[in-house]
Every structure is written in structure tokens, then in C-alpha cells.
Amino acid sequence: MRFKLSTFFEYFVKLLPYLKVTFTYAGLSLLFGIFFGFLFAFFKLGKSRILRGIANVYTAVFRSIPPVVLLFLVYYGIPMVAEAVTGNNMGRKDPILFVIITVTLLATASLTEIMRSAYKSVDKGQYEAGVSIGLTDIQTFCRIIFPQALLYALPSLGNLVIYLIKEGSLGFTIGLVDIFGKANTLNQNTYSNHILEIYIALAAIYWVVAIASEKLLKFAEQRVKRELGRT
Amino acid sequence: MLKLENVHKAFGKNQILKGVDIEVNKGDVIVILGPSGSGKTTLLRSINFLEKADKGKLTLDNKTMDMHHSSRKDISYVRKNTAFVFQNYCLFNNKTVLQNVTEGLIVARKVPKKEAVDIAISALKKVGLEDKLDLYPAQLSGGMQQRVGIARAVAVNPKVILFDEPTSALDPELVGEVLSIIKKLAKEGTTMIVVTHEMSFAEDVANKVIFMSDGVVVEQGSPKDIFYKPKEERTRQFLKRILPESDYVI
Amino acid sequence: MSLNTEFIYNTFFLVLKGVPVTFKIVGVVLLISLLFGFLFAVIRTNSNGIISKILGVYVSFARGTPVMVQIYLIYTALPTVLAPYFKEKGIGFDVYSIKGMTYAYFIFSFGMIPVMSEMFRGALGAIDKGQLEAAKAIGLSVLQGYRRIILPQAIVNSLPVLCTNITGLVKLSSLAFAVSVFEIMGIAKTEGAKFTCYVEAYLIIAVLYVAINLGIEVIFKVIEKRIRLYHPL
Numbered sequence: 001m002r003f004k005l006s007t008f009f010e011y012f013v014k015l016l017p018y019l020k021v022t023f024t025y026a027g028l029s030l031l032f033g034i035f036f037g038f039l040f041a042f043f044k045l046g047k048s049r050i051l052r053g054i055a056n057v058y059t060a061v062f063r064s065i066p067p068v069v070l071l072f073l074v075y076y077g078i079p080m081v082a083e084a085v086t087g088n089n090m091g092r093k094d095p096i097l098f099v100i101i102t103v104t105l106l107a108t109a110s111l112t113e114i115m116r117s118a119y120k121s122v123d124k125g126q127y128e129a130g131v132s133i134g135l136t137d138i139q140t141f142c143r144i145i146f147p148q149a150l151l152y153a154l155p156s157l158g159n160l161v162i163y164l165i166k167e168g169s170l171g172f173t174i175g176l177v178d179i180f181g182k183a184n185t186l187n188q189n190t191y192s193n194h195i196l197e198i199y200i201a202l203a204a205i206y207w208v209v210a211i212a213s214e215k216l217l218k219f220a221e222q223r224v225k226r227e228l229g230r231t
Numbered sequence: 232m233l234k235l236e237n238v239h240k241a242f243g244k245n246q247i248l249k250g251v252d253i254e255v256n257k258g259d260v261i262v263i264l265g266p267s268g269s270g271k272t273t274l275l276r277s278i279n280f281l282e283k284a285d286k287g288k289l290t291l292d293n294k295t296m297d298m299h300h301s302s303r304k305d306i307s308y309v310r311k312n313t314a315f316v317f318q319n320y321c322l323f324n325n326k327t328v329l330q331n332v333t334e335g336l337i338v339a340r341k342v343p344k345k346e347a348v349d350i351a352i353s354a355l356k357k358v359g360l361e362d363k364l365d366l367y368p369a370q371l372s373g374g375m376q377q378r379v380g381i382a383r384a385v386a387v388n389p390k391v392i393l394f395d396e397p398t399s400a401l402d403p404e405l406v407g408e409v410l411s412i413i414k415k416l417a418k419e420g421t422t423m424i425v426v427t428h429e430m431s432f433a434e435d436v437a438n439k440v441i442f443m444s445d446g447v448v449v450e451q452g453s454p455k456d457i458f459y460k461p462k463e464e465r466t467r468q469f470l471k472r473i474l475p476e477s478d479y480v481i
Numbered sequence: 482m483s484l485n486t487e488f489i490y491n492t493f494f495l496v497l498k499g500v501p502v503t504f505k506i507v508g509v510v511l512l513i514s515l516l517f518g519f520l521f522a523v524i525r526t527n528s529n530g531i532i533s534k535i536l537g538v539y540v541s542f543a544r545g546t547p548v549m550v551q552i553y554l555i556y557t558a559l560p561t562v563l564a565p566y567f568k569e570k571g572i573g574f575d576v577y578s579i580k581g582m583t584y585a586y587f588i589f590s591f592g593m594i595p596v597m598s599e600m601f602r603g604a605l606g607a608i609d610k611g612q613l614e615a616a617k618a619i620g621l622s623v624l625q626g627y628r629r630i631i632l633p634q635a636i637v638n639s640l641p642v643l644c645t646n647i648t649g650l651v652k653l654s655s656l657a658f659a660v661s662v663f664e665i666m667g668i669a670k671t672e673g674a675k676f677t678c679y680v681e682a683y684l685i686i687a688v689l690y691v692a693i694n695l696g697i698e699v700i701f702k703v704i705e706k707r708i709r710l711y712h713p714l
Contacts, residue, residue: 003562060691060695060698061691063648063694064648064652064690064691064693064694064695064698065652065687065690065691065694066651066652066653066655066656066666066690067652068655068656068666069655069666069683069686069687069690070687072679072683073680073683073684073687076679076680076683077680077683077684080680162544162545165547166546166547166548167547169547169549169550170547170549172549180547180549180550192561195557195558195561195562196558196559196561196562198558199550199553199554199557199558200554200558202550202553203542203546203550203551203554206545206546206547206550207541207542207545207546209545210541210544210545210546211541211545
């Protein structure tokens with residue numbers, strides 16, 4: 001079985017720069033997802049039945065749909081919708097746009113749940129104590145409740161990031177040049193002579209990123225446990 | 232200084248408060264006693280609008296307001312002039328001891344930071360915790376947390392402090408340290424309303440005892456009157472049940 | 482903007498033919514991963530030796546790498562390298578004869594076993610150690626103790642997570658087209674390409690998958706409700 005360690009390292013290094021793309025879509029999707037997830041969590045906890053319904057339908061659909069299906073739907077569907085709305089052809093757009101949209105849609109669904117349960121984990125007494133000394137609702141929320149909710153959400157957030165990176169890796173199917181896309185190109189260019197080294201290097205990069213995220217997460221969790229104790 | 236008139240509150244089908252009247256004068260130390268379900272905690276929480284009463288009038292320092300149709304300004308006024316000490320302490324978990332005490336001053340009352348810190352430190356000195364300023368609630372014992380809760384209430388210089396069973400969640404050996412602080416405050420003339428089961432505390436410091444049962448005030452008077460000469464049968468029943476065999480009730 | 486409704490109508494029934502394939506994949510992988518997942522979870526919970534550590538590495542790898550990468554490694558890269566190797570050594574086995582379905586079973590199980598293992602580890606961890614000790618104390622063998630006391634509790638504890646895992650498996654099966662298996666995704670993709678009605682094709686797929694997964698969630702909600710009557714969850 002032909003496998004050269006030196007070639008492996010060669011490709012490992014060749015692929016690394018394309019992690020930038022991976023982190024870009026993961027990071028942006030996380031940010032947008034937190035915003036919308038927060039919004040939908042707010043809907044779900046609120047009094048309006050319509051808003052609650054919208055949020056529930058959204059999470060039900062986007063947690064049930066396979067990511068690859070959503071990706072293709074977005075890739076073919078969004079230009080179609082855009083054309084219908086604006087009347088002109090969108091032309092060729094960078095695949096990363098579609099990847100970001102897809103991953104954001106998925107992230108929002110998960111984040112709605114994460115934020116909702118994190119918010120619920122904060123003891124109700126914290127809110128009461130806040131308003132009892134004269135803080136307004138908004139002050140109490142921003143200064144007392146939200147920081148604690150965020151800390152409770154940390155473990156799930158860490159998992160989510162790894163999930164986003166994995167699901168976004170499907171971007172290569174629509175031509176995204178992230179590490180996976182680049183790996184495919186490299187393999188084609190070398191006529192599959194180094195196929196094993198290339199894809200093992202690819203797997204290795206993902207694995208290292210996952211392990212690093214896990215360690216970072218554990219570190220963050222320790223700090224949280226120290227500050228919040230057993231609450 | 233504080234007056235509650237005809238307070239009603241129901242939770243679903245349960246009518247918890249059935250028309251309660253309370254009067255508090257400056258310097259009063261009022262203890263509210265009663266069996267569980269009598270509505271005493273609900274009454275206390277309705278004063279600073281943690282529970283919204285269905286009916287009733289509240290007067291604080293000549294300002295009267297309807298307890299059900301209260302405006303944001305009214306509620307804010309009450310909350311800025313009262314303070315609440317919780318059974319479960321409810322210290323802000325993400326803030327240090329010092330920050331817990333300065334929060335109400337800096338954020339709600341716009342006190343400049345340096346002044347707020349000075350006030351906070353002196354309040355914490357009063358409860359004996361001035362050496363724990365930078366610790367987090369998770370690092371403190373229950374008794375210490377409750378003392379910080381009291382300092383937090385004291386620091387904002389409220390017209391009246393509301394205590395909701397301040398020692399009920401504490402391990403027995405920690406109850407004493409908290410009670411002695413409350414007694415100290417009482418002796419200094421702090422106006423307070425205390426819901427508690429600690430009878431000896433009531434006898435020591437209270438100048439008025441209110442006995443509630445089934446959502447109404449059954450009897451009120453000085454501790455001596457209530458404990459030794461209860462007029463109502465219900466009061467007698469209650470005292471007999473919870474007081475040890477002693478020379479309280481005949 | 483108009484959708485080709487005729488296409489949708491015709492293709493829908495064609496695509497439905499893929500549903501049994503999806504169920505087959507999900508069913509087989511579920512059984513395998515539940516079995517091995519539980520086994521591995523028991524091993525990792527009760528010991529810390531070499532095997533436990535190796536399993537730990539396996540779990541880390543399977544959970545840290547995307548499924549597509551695992552597919553490329555096992556379905557694409559490995560045969561390409563093994564074929565000439567086998568020819569060299571004179572091994573008559575034709576690597577390309579392995580059916581796509583087999584790859585699907587293997588690769589998806591590879592990915593699912595760690596997921597189930599983690600689920601069972603969590604469930605086992607929530608069961609008081611004293612349970613097994615009490616079982617031994619009244620004379621049950623370890624195997625009996627596990628079968629009659631531990632396993633039932635582990636299953637009840639796992640129900641919510643199991644639901645998530647099964648829907649995850651259904652979503653995972655959508656990648657079977659990458660190993661040339663014609664389930665829902667594969668069929669719709671081909672039809673879509675034939676008539677260039679991509680959006681309609683993927684809409685059908687989306688609707689089907691969402692329906693299946695929502696159905697699974699409903700079933701689990703019912704099961705959980707029933708169980709709650711007998712067990713405090």
C-alpha cells in the first residue's frame with residue numbers, strides 16, 4: 001500500500017491556508033445564527049401565539065432537513081427567487097454565499113433551542129433580585145440574565161461550531177474552495193496518485209480542529225464552573 | 232409611611248389574599264407569622280410588585296397607587312425606595328460580592344462609582360464581610376451569601392426592607408449569624424417587614440406581630456400580646472402547633 | 482416564478498420508491514450502532530485500559546471529521562489504493578465489486594456507533610452505581626444485572642437523545658447518493674437533472690425528509706409520554 005509520510009505532510013501544509021474559508025463561513029454563520037436564534041428564542045418564550053408558531057415551525061423544519069438537501073435547495077432556489085423578485089439574472093455568485101446562507105439557516109435552528117434552554121437555566125430569582133433593587137427589566141436582562149445564559153450555553157455552542165464546520169464541508173459539492181474543495185482539486189490534478197495522502201491529510205486537519213475546539217471548550221467550561229458554582 | 236389597603240390576589244382558582252390591610256410606621260419592625268399557604272410571602276412580594284395584586288391600594292410616603300393598575304413609574308418608585316431580601320439569597324451569580332452591592336447604586340440610582348463603592352464597603356462592614364469583596368457567590372457559604380444579600384439591601388438606603396423568610400434556607404448553624412445582623416439593623420431603627428418562623432427573633436426585636444391565616448390578617452399586636460394573650464382561636468391553634476412546650480400560651 | 486407542478490407530481494411517486502431504501506439503511510445502521518454503541522459504552526464506563534483509550538480515539542475521529550471525508554476515504558481512496566496492491570500480491574478479491582449499499586452500511590455505522598456510544602455513556606452515567614451492586618447482592622449475575630436492571634434504565638434515560646440520533650441518522654442517509662445508492666436523494670437528483678427542474682426535485686426531497694423526521698419525533702413524544710406514566714424520567 002503506497003503511503004508516504006512526507007507526501008502526507010506536504011499536502012497537509014498545502015491545504016491549511018484554505019481553513020480560512022472554512023472558518024469564514026463557520027464564524028459568519030455562527031454570528032448570524034446567534035442573532036436570529038436569539039430572536040426566535042425570544043419569540044418562543046413570548047406571549048404571542050403567532051410568533052411562537054413561526055419560531056416553532058422554523059425550528060421543526062430546519063432541524064429535520066438534511067443539510068445537503070438544504071444546500072442544493074438554496075443553491076438552485078435562491079437565484080430563482082431572486083430572479084422572480086428583481087427580474088434579472090443573478091449571474092454566477094460565489095458558492096460561499098450559498099454555504100453561509102445554508103449553514104446560517106441550520107445554525108439558527110439549533111441556536112434557538114440552545115438559547116431558549118440556556119435562558120431557562122438561569123434562576124428566576126436572579127431577575128427578581130435585579131428588579132427588587134430598582135434595575136429596569138432591560139438593565140436586569142443585559143447585566144444579569146444574559147451573561148449567565150451565555151455561560152450556560154457555552155458547552156452547546158462549542159459542539160455547534162464543530163457541527164457547522166462539518167456540515168459546511170459539503171460546500172465542495174457546489175464548488176466551494178475550502179479545504180475539502182481544494183483537496184478534490186489537488187487529487188484531480190495528480191490523477192489520484194496521492195489520493196490516500198491527500199484525503200488522510202484532509203481528515204487530519206478536520207480532526208485537529210475538532211480536538212482543538214474541544215480543548216478550548218473544556219477550558220471555557222472550567223472557568224464557567226468556577227464563577228457560577230453549582231447553580 | 233407604608234400602607235396597604237384591601238389587597239387581593241389569586242393564583243388561578245386559588246384566592247391567596249382575601250383583603251389584607253397593613254400599616255407600617257417609620258422604625259417599625261413588623262414580623263408576619265402564619266402557616267404555609269396563609270399568603271404572607273405573597274403579601275410581601277406584592278409590595279414591591281414581584282407579584283401583581285388583583286386589587287388593592289398601596290401608599291408609600293404619601294404617594295398612593297392602585298396595585299393592579301400601577302404604572303411603570305409607580306413600580307419603579309416603590310422599587311427604588313424599598314429593598315428585598317430573598318429566602319434563597321438570589322445574589323447575582325455573575326458578579327462579585329462588591330459588585331452585587333454596588334449594582335443597585337450605580338445602575339439604578341446613578342450614584343457615581345467611587346461613592347457607590349464606599350457605601351458598599353461600609354454596608355459589607357456592617358455584615359462582617361468586608362474581606363470578601365472580590366469573591367463570587369459560588370465561593371461563599373449560605374450564611375455569607377445571605378449576609379451579602381442584606382448588605383445589598385442596606386446599601387441602597389431604602390425606606391423599608393422586606394425580608395422573605397431570610398433564614399429558612401440556611402443550615403441551622405448559620406441561622407444565628409444572619410439573625411444577629413437583622414437584629415442589629417432593627418436596633419438601629421431600620422424599618423422592616425419580616426416574614427419568618429423564628430419565634431424568638433420575633434419576640435426579641437419586633438414591635439408588632441401580624442398573624443395571617445387563609446389569606447386574611449387574623450390578629451395583630453405587640454409580641455407580648457400575640458404570644459402570651461392571643462385573642463383568636465386560630466392564633467392559639469397555630470402557636471400551640473409550632474411552639475415547643477413552653478410558657479407561651481395557656 | 483413558477484414551479485413545474487407536473488414534474489413534481491410525476492417525480493414524487495418515483496422518489497417515494499426511494500423511501501424503503503432509506504428505511505433499510507436507517508434500520509440496519511440503527512441496529513448495528515445500538516448494539517456496538519452500548520457495548521463500547523459499557524467498556525468505556527467500566528474500565529480505563531488500552532481498549533477504552535483506543536475506543537476513545539475512534540470516537541474522537543468519527544465525531545471530529547465530516548461524513549463526506551469518511552466516505553471519500555473509505556469509498557474512493559481506499560479501493561483506488563487497494564486494487565493495485567491486491568493485484569500485486571495476487572489476491573483475487575475485486576475491490577470494486579463491493580456494492581454501494583454495503584459501503585453505506587459500513588460507513589454510516591462507523592459514524593453512528595460513536596454517537597450511540599456517547600448517548601449510552603451519558604445514560605449509564607446517570608444510573609446510580611449502587612444499582613449493579615444491589616443486583617449482585619441479591620444474587621444476580623453481572624449479565625443478568627445488566628439485562629434486567631441496567632439496560633432498561635439506560636434505554637429510558639436515552640430516549641430523548643435517541644430521538645435526536647435517529648433523525649440525525651435519517652439526515653445522514655441522504656448522503657448515500659455519494660456511494661451510488663439510489664434512495665430518495667439519488668432518485669430525485671437524477672430526475673432533476675433529466676428535466677433541469679432542480680428546485681422542484683429538491684423540494685420534494687426536503688418535504689419527504691422533513692415529514693419522516695417529524696413523524697419520528699411525534700412517535701417518540703408519544704413513547705415518552707407513555708413511559709413517564711411508569712417511570713420518573
